[in-house]
Amino acid sequence: MIHPLRRQPFRSRRSVGLVGLFYSGKTVLLTSLIAHLRNHDPDRLPLDPSGSDDELTLLDELPPALCAERFDVDDHYNRLSVADWPAKTDRLSEYRAELVIGRKSWWTIDLSLVDLPGERLADMVIARHPTFEGWSDTVLGVFRKFAEFAEVARPYFDTLGRNLAEDDVLLAYRTLLATLHSRFMPFISPSSFVLDPEGVPIDARLGPSPPCSVAEAIRRKAERGTCGLSSSEQFAPLPADVRERAPELAAAFAQRYQRYRTQLVLPFARALARCDDLVVLVDVTVLLEGGHGMVNANRAFLEQVLSYVDPGLSPGRQLYAAAVSALSFGLTRLEHVRRVAFVATKADRVVRDDRDRLLDLLSRLTRPIIRPHLATKHLTVEHLIVAAVNSTWSEPGDPPDMLRYNTPRGEVKAPVSRLPDDWPDHFDPGRFRFPRPEPSLPRARIKVPPHINLDRLARFVLDKKTV
Numbered sequence: 001m002i003h004p005l006r007r008q009p010f011r012s013r014r015s016v017g018l019v020g021l022f023y024s025g026k027t028v029l030l031t032s033l034i035a036h037l038r039n040h041d042p043d044r045l046p047l048d049p050s051g052s053d054d055e056l057t058l059l060d061e062l063p064p065a066l067c068a069e070r071f072d073v074d075d076h077y078n079r080l081s082v083a084d085w086p087a088k089t090d091r092l093s094e095y096r097a098e099l100v101i102g103r104k105s106w107w108t109i110d111l112s113l114v115d116l117p118g119e120r121l122a123d124m125v126i127a128r129h130p131t132f133e134g135w136s137d138t139v140l141g142v143f144r145k146f147a148e149f150a151e152v153a154r155p156y157f158d159t160l161g162r163n164l165a166e167d168d169v170l171l172a173y174r175t176l177l178a179t180l181h182s183r184f185m186p187f188i189s190p191s192s193f194v195l196d197p198e199g200v201p202i203d204a205r206l207g208p209s210p211p212c213s214v215a216e217a218i219r220r221k222a223e224r225g226t227c228g229l230s231s232s233e234q235f236a237p238l239p240a241d242v243r244e245r246a247p248e249l250a251a252a253f254a255q256r257y258q259r260y261r262t263q264l265v266l267p268f269a270r271a272l273a274r275c276d277d278l279v280v281l282v283d284v285t286v287l288l289e290g291g292h293g294m295v296n297a298n299r300a301f302l303e304q305v306l307s308y309v310d311p312g313l314s315p316g317r318q319l320y321a322a323a324v325s326a327l328s329f330g331l332t333r334l335e336h337v338r339r340v341a342f343v344a345t346k347a348d349r350v351v352r353d354d355r356d357r358l359l360d361l362l363s364r365l366t367r368p369i370i371r372p373h374l375a376t377k378h379l380t381v382e383h384l385i386v387a388a389v390n391s392t393w394s395e396p397g398d399p400p401d402m403l404r405y406n407t408p409r410g411e412v413k414a415p416v417s418r419l420p421d422d423w424p425d426h427f428d429p430g431r432f433r434f435p436r437p438e439p440s441l442p443r444a445r446i447k448v449p450p451h452i453n454l455d456r457l458a459r460f461v462l463d464k465k466t467v
């Protein structure tokens with residue numbers, strides 16, 4: 001778009017999607033970033049390391065362009081400022097603003113930042129597969145591939161071997177999903193099982209429950225959860241031989257799968273795939289706390305997301321994109337993800353001396369997943385560690401494995417796990433422990449959240465060359 005009478009006659013469009021599992025820190029990251037964009041202070045968020053043209057001005061906040069819902073930054077910020085983390089996200093939302101960087105620029109940036117509930121990302125495997133048969137084969141393939149999935153999935157396969165009554169198949173699959181959920185393994189598809197189509201989490205649907213055994217909790221979730229648009233619209237993956245043996249069941253599941261895919265999955269999957277850049281959040285500390293099973297599940301999940309988004313441009317599409325851009329004087333862009341930043345979030349949960357190790361662990365996890373895309377396409381990939389709201393500190397003389405932070409009981413000083421140089425071959429949940437602080441934020445709005453490396457993420461988002 002061109003505005004000949006303005007000081008910045010040109011306007012470029014940029015959209016960035018934040019993806020990551022539930023609890024990976026997307027909403028906090030976006031809230032903190034927006035707070036910094038609204039009150040930009042070059043000393044706290046340096047955008048140009050040379051310091052020559054470091055001024056960012058937010059001109060206007062705009063209605064969303066990629067989805068229906070506005071990102072409720074004020075509500076999230078208000079909670080942070082009273083030492084409470086934001087509520088979990090229940091739907092796709094977008095923050096959109098017009099910005100100008102530097103004093104001499106001829107361009108304004110129309111920037112969209114997209115946030116989504118982490119659970120829905122497990123449905124990217126549905127977005128990737130137009131048919132129920134393809135989805136079934138991929139999901140069951142993942143369950144067979146990793147030992148920790150295979151163990152959880154065995155009773156489901158046993159059920160399919162002896163009983164193909166619809167209700168029994170669905171209950172067996174919901175039991176499988178409930179078991180994954182109880183182990184924090186993020187491969188729960190359809191995601192309606194943990195976050196129903198209205199955005200209500202399964203724990204909220206169950207309501208408060210008396211303390212009970214893990215087996216009882218799994219049974220309750222399996223009874224109440226829904227794998228589909230509603231209780232009469234449920235489906236579960238079926239292997240090829242079962243699809244042959246029970247064609248009516250397979251046909252019913254296939255129709256429900258199509259309705260689920262069209263109504264719930266494709267709208268957000270398309271919004272993400274249309275982004276120029278993706279910020280992929282990985283909470284390495286939670287993966288260490290969760291054990292190797294969680295690392296494997298996270299890896300399988302990231303592979304599915306990147307396969308659907310298919311980031312990068314093949315040489316042919318790169319040429320086409322360059323031609324489109326040249327013919328429109330750079331004002332039209334081919335909508336496709338071309339840059340990916342992998343971000344290890346909550347870097348304040350590890351001691352300062354371990355931040356390099358945090359970056360190494362992130363890179364070791366994500367490099368094998370992104371390499372096939374990098375090998376064949378034009379794609380920019382960055383790796384960063386960030387704390388959106390730095391909520392821990394240490395004082396001179398504190399031991400090297402100690403952090404200080406606020407909790408509802410007041411300030412504590414506690415030991416934290418040191419990071420390994422590489423992912424251990426085998427590690428069970430509980431071997432690593434990191435703090436869960438309250439957010440520490442200045443209440444005066446002209447102040448901005450303390451952070452670690454948020455400036456580097458901002459440079460990526462704004463496409464400032466030096467990250």
Ligand SMILES: Nc1nc2c(ncn2[C@@H]2O[C@H](COP(=O)(O)OP(=O)(O)OP(=O)(O)O)[C@@H](O)[C@H]2O)c(=O)[nH]1
Nearest residue numbers: 022023024025026027028085088089117118388389
């Ligand atoms: N110490 C620390 N904890 C953080 C930070 N960011 C997030 N957290 C913690 O991580 C939790 C989840 O953060 P969210 O931003 O809500 O996570 P999300 O990815 O949006 O999760 P969903 O909405 O469920 O998809 C918060 O409630 C905090 O406990 C951070 O910068 N530092």
Ligand SMILES: [Mg+2]
Nearest residue numbers: 026027088089
């Ligand atoms: Mg969220």
